[in-house]
Amino acid sequence: xxxxxxxxxxxxxGASVSGTRVVTESDIVQFAAVSGDANPxxxxxxxxxxxxxxxxxxxxxxxxxxxxxxxxxxLPGPGSTYLSQTLKFKAPVRIGDRVRIEVTVTxxxxxxxxxxxQTRARVGDAIVIDGEAMALVPSxxxxxxx
Amino acid sequence: xxxxxxxxxxxxxGASVSGTRVVTESDIVQFAAVSGDANPxxxxxxxxxxxxxxxxxxxxxxxxxxxxxxxxxxLPGPGSTYLSQTLKFKAPVRIGDRVRIEVTVTxxxxxxxxxxxQTRARVGDAIVIDGEAMALVPSxxxxxxx
Numbered sequence: 001x002x003x004x005x006x007x008x009x010x011x012x013x014g015a016s017v018s019g020t021r022v023v024t025e026s027d028i029v030q031f032a033a034v035s036g037d038a039n040p041x042x043x044x045x046x047x048x049x050x051x052x053x054x055x056x057x058x059x060x061x062x063x064x065x066x067x068x069x070x071x072x073x074x075l076p077g078p079g080s081t082y083l084s085q086t087l088k089f090k091a092p093v094r095i096g097d098r099v100r101i102e103v104t105v106t107x108x109x110x111x112x113x114x115x116x117x118q119t120r121a122r123v124g125d126a127i128v129i130d131g132e133a134m135a136l137v138p139s140x141x142x143x144x145x146x
Numbered sequence: 147x148x149x150x151x152x153x154x155x156x157x158x159x160g161a162s163v164s165g166t167r168v169v170t171e172s173d174i175v176q177f178a179a180v181s182g183d184a185n186p187x188x189x190x191x192x193x194x195x196x197x198x199x200x201x202x203x204x205x206x207x208x209x210x211x212x213x214x215x216x217x218x219x220x221l222p223g224p225g226s227t228y229l230s231q232t233l234k235f236k237a238p239v240r241i242g243d244r245v246r247i248e249v250t251v252t253x254x255x256x257x258x259x260x261x262x263x264q265t266r267a268r269v270g271d272a273i274v275i276d277g278e279a280m281a282l283v284p285s286x287x288x289x290x291x292x
Contacts, residue, residue: 027180034176035211036167037218060228061207061214065181068207072183082206087231 005077008113008137016104017075021066023058023097031062057092063099063129067119070101071133076115081136085119091128099123106132113137151223154259154283162250163221167212169204171241177208203238209245209275213265216247222261222283231265232277243269252278259283 032038037059040047048056064087071082093099100122107116115137121129178184183205186193194202210233217228239245246268253262261283267275 021182030176030180031211034173034180034208035215037211037215039218039224041224059211059214059218060231061211062180064210064231065177065183065205065207068205069181069183072185072205078185078187082235084235085206085210085233087233089228089230 005079006075006137007140008108008110008115009140011076011105011108011115011137013105013107015075016102017070018100018102019066019070019074020098020100023062023093023095023099025056025095027062028056028058028095031059031065035059035061037061053092055094057094058097060087060089060129063093063121066099066101067103067121067129067131067133070103071117071119071135075103075105075117076135076137079138080115083114083134083136085133086131088130089128090130091123091126093121093123093128097123099128103133110139113139151225152221152283153286154254154256154261155286157222157251157254157261157283159251159253161221162248163216164246164248165212165216165220166244166246168244169208169239169241171202173208174202174204174241177205177211181205181207183207199238201240203240204243206233206235206239206275209239209267212245212247213249213267213275213277213279216249217263217265217279217281221249221251221263222281225284226261227282229260229280229282231279234276235274236276237269237272237274239267239269239274245269245274249279256285259285 102120104118250264
């Protein structure tokens with residue numbers, strides 16, 4: 001059945017994981033195709049250079065998808081159900097940027113099997129996306145539901 | 147410079163746009179690759195059939211990317227800056243589902259050039275994602291900043 005991810009009984013406030021991704025031009029081209037957002041700010045260097053960003057930027061939701069992947073893969077991991085996500089897009093991400101995703105448990109509600117997580121994406125010291133997520137997590141005592 | 151999208155002076159509470167996308171297996175495979183979320187719930191029918199969902203489901207953030215695309219393409223459109231998004235994942239989306247994205251202006255703050263939008267994704271009558279977005283929108287009187 002694959003890796004079960006975390007059980008609610010294992011989760012503690014302060015637990016955290018992180019991962020990094022270098023954003024490539026190919027990522028942006030692929031994300032434009034699958035999302036349907038082919039705006040020249042993402043795809044056309046000439047256009048983007050004349051914009052207020054001074055060059056091509058990644059779709060905000062592309063960086064958000066890296067957050068979603070870390071939640072799904074590691075904390076709370078496979079078997080959890082993604083209930084909600086807030087995203088504040090604070091700064092642009094550019095081709096070649098190394099994005100660090102950080103996910104930290106901020107509260108655990110065992111009876112409701114809910115975990116709240118702080119979710120951040122950084123480039124260097126700058127927070128590029130700030131937000132929080134809620135997920136439903138399997139319980140050891142009801143693992144068949146996971 | 148491409149289509150300028152909406153100016154803040156043009157936006158009125160209640161203005162709305164919608165669009166539809168049929169989710170394909172190819173969308174899910176591409177989104178798994180670009181996000182890094184290759185969980186079997188999305189990719190492995192055999193595994194997903196034994197899960198509580200009874201079959202493969204789309205990544206929540208894939209459907210969210212359709213919301214982001216409608217904001218970027220139409221309302222408030224090119225030239226706007228995506229500031230924030232909230233997402234409540236209320237029901238799964240499956241391969242073949244026709245997802246309808248609806249974006250509606252809920253408030254306009256001309257001096258700060260801010261617009262707030264209700265953002266929804268539906269499959270049939272069911273809301274699969276509910277949430278809201280904030281965007282910064284160019285002003286006619288400061289269009290060079292767009």
